[in-house]
Amino acid sequence: xxxxxxxxxxxxxxxxxxxxxxxxxxxxxxxxxxxxxxxxxxxxxxxxxxxxxxxxxxxxxxxxxxxxxxxxxxxxxxxxxxxxxxxxxxxxxxxxxxxxxxxxxxxxxxxxxxxxxxxxxxxxxxxxxxxxxxxxxxxxxxxxxxxxxxxxxxxxxxxxxxxxxxxxxxxxxxxxxxxxxxxxxxxxxxxxxxx
Amino acid sequence: xxxxxxxxxxxxxxxxxxxxxxxxxxxxxxxxxxxxxxxxxxxxxxxxxxxxxxxxxxxxxxxxxxxxxxxxxxxxxxxxxxxxxxxxxxxxxxxxxxxxxxxxxxxxxxxxxxxxxxxxxxxxxxxxxxxxxxxxxxxxxxxxxxxxxxxxxxxxxxxxxxxxxxxxxxxxxxxxxxxxxxxxxxxxxxxxxxxxxxxxxxxxxxxxxxxxxxxxxxxxxxxxxxxxxxxxxxxxxxxxxxxxxxxxxxxxxxxxxxxxxxxxxxxxxxxxxxxxxxxxxxxxxxxxxxxxxxxxxxxxxxxxxxxxxxxxxxxxxxxxxxxxxxxxxxxxxxxxxxxxxxxxxxxxxxxxxxxxxxxxxxxxxxxxxxxxxxxxxxxxxxxxxxxxxxxxxxxxxxxxxxxxxxxxxxxxxxxxxxxxxxxxxxxxxxxxxxxxxxxxxxxxxxxxxxxxxxxxxxxxxxxxxxxxxxxxxxxxxxxxxxxxxxxxxxxxxxxxxxxxxxxxxxxxxxxxxxxxxxxxxxxxxxxxxxxxxxxx
Ligand SMILES: Nc1ncnc2c1ncn2[C@@H]1O[C@H](COP(=O)(O)OP(=O)(O)OP(=O)(O)O)[C@@H](O)[C@H]1O
Ligand SMILES: [Mg+2]
Numbered sequence: 001x002x003x004x005x006x007x008x009x010x011x012x013x014x015x016x017x018x019x020x021x022x023x024x025x026x027x028x029x030x031x032x033x034x035x036x037x038x039x040x041x042x043x044x045x046x047x048x049x050x051x052x053x054x055x056x057x058x059x060x061x062x063x064x065x066x067x068x069x070x071x072x073x074x075x076x077x078x079x080x081x082x083x084x085x086x087x088x089x090x091x092x093x094x095x096x097x098x099x100x101x102x103x104x105x106x107x108x109x110x111x112x113x114x115x116x117x118x119x120x121x122x123x124x125x126x127x128x129x130x131x132x133x134x135x136x137x138x139x140x141x142x143x144x145x146x147x148x149x150x151x152x153x154x155x156x157x158x159x160x161x162x163x164x165x166x167x168x169x170x171x172x173x174x175x176x177x178x179x180x181x182x183x184x185x186x187x188x189x190x191x192x193x194x195x
Numbered sequence: 196x197x198x199x200x201x202x203x204x205x206x207x208x209x210x211x212x213x214x215x216x217x218x219x220x221x222x223x224x225x226x227x228x229x230x231x232x233x234x235x236x237x238x239x240x241x242x243x244x245x246x247x248x249x250x251x252x253x254x255x256x257x258x259x260x261x262x263x264x265x266x267x268x269x270x271x272x273x274x275x276x277x278x279x280x281x282x283x284x285x286x287x288x289x290x291x292x293x294x295x296x297x298x299x300x301x302x303x304x305x306x307x308x309x310x311x312x313x314x315x316x317x318x319x320x321x322x323x324x325x326x327x328x329x330x331x332x333x334x335x336x337x338x339x340x341x342x343x344x345x346x347x348x349x350x351x352x353x354x355x356x357x358x359x360x361x362x363x364x365x366x367x368x369x370x371x372x373x374x375x376x377x378x379x380x381x382x383x384x385x386x387x388x389x390x391x392x393x394x395x396x397x398x399x400x401x402x403x404x405x406x407x408x409x410x411x412x413x414x415x416x417x418x419x420x421x422x423x424x425x426x427x428x429x430x431x432x433x434x435x436x437x438x439x440x441x442x443x444x445x446x447x448x449x450x451x452x453x454x455x456x457x458x459x460x461x462x463x464x465x466x467x468x469x470x471x472x473x474x475x476x477x478x479x480x481x482x483x484x485x486x487x488x489x490x491x492x493x494x495x496x497x498x499x500x501x502x503x504x505x506x507x508x509x510x511x512x513x514x515x516x517x518x519x520x521x522x523x524x525x526x527x528x529x530x531x532x533x534x535x536x537x538x539x540x541x542x543x544x545x546x547x548x549x550x551x552x553x554x555x556x557x558x559x560x561x562x563x564x565x566x567x568x569x570x571x572x573x574x575x576x577x578x579x580x581x582x583x584x585x586x587x588x589x590x591x592x593x594x595x596x597x598x599x600x601x602x603x604x605x606x607x608x609x610x611x612x613x614x615x616x617x618x619x620x621x622x623x624x625x626x627x628x629x630x631x632x633x634x635x636x637x638x639x640x641x642x643x644x645x646x647x648x649x650x651x652x653x654x655x656x657x658x659x660x661x662x663x664x665x666x667x668x669x670x671x672x673x674x675x676x677x678x679x680x681x682x683x684x685x686x687x688x689x690x691x692x693x694x695x696x697x698x699x700x701x702x703x704x705x706x707x708x709x710x711x712x713x714x715x716x717x718x719x720x721x722x723x724x725x726x727x728x729x730x731x
Contacts, residue, residue, distance in 0.1 A: 164267070168270045171270075171271030179275075179276065181253065182276055185276065189261075192267070193265060
């Protein structure tokens with residue numbers, strides 16, 4: 001892989017259907033719905049959070065006398081060590097022998113594996129098929145799946161020349177997948193038309 | 196628009212085939228009556244669209260419809276959650292292997308498998324089923340919304356009695372003219388037309404346009420115009436060939452009996468006619484009309500006729516006697532004349548001129564047809580006895596309008612037309628009946644009609660009467676009820692491999708006359724010129 005890859009995080013928890021990664025930089029979390037890759041495995045960011053390093057210990061408020069939020073961090077440089085940003089990605093496919101398959105890989109991601117943000121060409125290649133939507137529809141995250149799907153499709157549409165027709169095709173796929181639950185379809189469509 | 200419409204999603208032999216339309220196909224382009232083909236796994240099916248519906252995958256869409264003013268939402272849902280459906284009634288199948296193709300279209304005995312593709316029928320499909328214009332096939336119109344020529348095998352058509360139906364002003368007369376031209380050009384049969392409103396022979400009316408040409412103007416050497424009303428014909432500048440008179444001595448009690456309700460006669464009065472004929476002989480009617488008081492009294496005494504009945508009868512007969520074409524004794528034999536023309540292969544149109552009252556029409560059509568028929572009967576029997584096809588009289592098609600007046604349950608047994616309709620051309624005579632009230636026609640007669648062509652009907656009973664006994668009746672009903680109010684018709688029965696809704700070809704423009712007259716002007720059996728010369 002080329003060195004220009006956008007390496008952003010490292011896997012700290014992995015299962016067949018999802019993996020969690022810690023970002024190298026505090027707050028430098030990929031957007032909700034973004035396509036990321038670790039090894040041969042593709043994931044879509046389905047949830048992200050920033051918490052204290054020590055489990056169960058909440059940070060305390062520090063900015064009462066600070067003029068700006070930036071000043072809070074400047075005054076306490078150790079904060080960057082005490083806090084961490086993580087995200088969870090739903091596994092939506094993997095690459096095998098050069099070809100992308102939109103179904104779950106036989107093995108989960110490895111711990112400490114690097115996670116990359118996919119560049120536009122890769123997003124374009126991945127989004128040629130909509131099979132991954134079915135995986136997202138059927139996953140349970142703390143974020144509603146409709147939000148993840150809509151956000152992911154919006155981002156994918158940006159790398160396309162004809163983003164409208166991309167969204168229409170994706171919408172049709174959803175309408176077919178969710179044929180008997182049109183309320184969910186409409187919910188997603190409402191979020192797609194915003195851009 | 197693409198020709199692929201959608202896929203089969205459900206089917207039963209009883210109820211037909213459900214087709215889900217592909218997204219780009221608009222339900223609004225799907226009209227009832229159009230032909231489609233279904234590409235089954237082993238055979239092709241031909242069917243007709245008999246219903247069009249909207250479907251949703253989720254009922255909640257009907258309860259709270261999406262915001263389709265947003266084109267994005269509309270585009271997505273169209274063809275996915277909202278889709279069009281058509282109901283197709285399969286009519287025929289063509290097998291996939293070479294043998295089956297050679298056998299041609301067969302009745303439907305199975306259904307297509309799941310998800311078979313459904314296409315609009317192409318010109319080639321229609322031609323495959325109905326055949327091309329040829330020696331026997333006549334171009335009658337176009338299947339609805341298609342450019343293809345729909346051809347009717349007229350040699351087959353005239354083998355049975357046929358009916359043309361439709362409410363007033365739907366195009367029955369125009370369609371009949373077209374078929375008569377077809378019979379004249381493509382079959383060996385010859386026509387006798389009882390032309391109540393004088394619209395077939397020389398010229399006919401055309402709503403909102405100049406009069407249209409009649410048959411004689413188009414085919415002067417094949418058509419003769421006879422008239423009952425010379426004066427009217429002359430006024431309309433019709434070149435008539437013969438003036439028909441009916442002698443009182445030609446009218447029989449049977450003729451009177453079918454006029455019973457028209458002339459308002461009692462049953463006893465009709466009974467009296469039969470008795471009088473027995474007592475007074477062939478010239479009974481003349482005598483009854485000219486009897487003095489005393490003679491009448493004697494007559495009543497001698498027979499057991501009730502005075503009231505006789506008066507009723509006299510009144511009725513008086514109406515007949517006053518018809519201008521009725522004479523005490525006809526000098527000429529009209530029947531013989533008509534038969535002569537027919538035997539030469541000339542089609543005869545009998546114009547009624549001003550005598551448009553139904554009594555005149557019933558009387559004349561029945562009387563002449565009865566005698567023509569018995570002549571045919573005699574000749575056929577002779578030909579059969581001599582075992583000679585050459586002796587057989589030319590097949591005859593008799594066209595009558597207001598057919599229910601002749602064929603209603605009360606009189607169908609008494610009129611000659613009831614007999615002809617039931618006999619299926621045993622004696623080479625068949626009928627072409629035209630009617631706007633088919634429910635008035637005797638059921639048995641209706642069931643004997645080989646091919647029925649019906650324009651729009653809106654009375655439920657008429658629709659039922661026309662479609663009675665047809666398979667796929669309910670589906671055809673919805674096609675029939677949705678025909679345009681003019682110049683569209685549904686044809687089904689003996690002469691067509693499957694029912695088809697069509698638009699009769701245009702009649703009345705200069706171009707149409709040219710098309711009608713250019714295709715093989717009559718007698719295809721006629722040997723070519725040079726062979727004829729050899730015999731001189
Ligand atoms: N094939 C046709 N070509 C051109 N015009 C037609 C054709 N068929 C019907 N029409 C139009 O429809 C009108 C009515 O047709 P037509 O006189 O044949 O009706 P009908 O059914 O015989 O009516 P009625 O029951 O009153 O006799 C015609 O005057 C003509 O304008
Ligand atoms: Mg008419």
